[in-house]
Amino acid sequence: LTSNRIADKIKRSxxxxxxxxxxxxxxxxxxxL
Structure with missing residues (x-):
């Protein structure tokens, strides 16, 4: 789970x-970032 503000910056989980x-x-x- 992440905020919409940084969702497109997630590279890997x-x-x-x-x-x-x-x-x-x-x-x-x-x-x-």
Whole structure:
């Protein structure tokens, strides 16, 4: 999710695997500013 203001600047979005027992999922967000 992102604001409409920067939506067209998003180059890449990926979930970062932290293992089988993780209770969270960090997100890599590459933004072209």
């Amino acid at each position: 990926e979930m970062i695997d932290t293992g089988k027992r993780a209770d969270h999922c960090p997100i890599l967000l590459d933004i072209d």
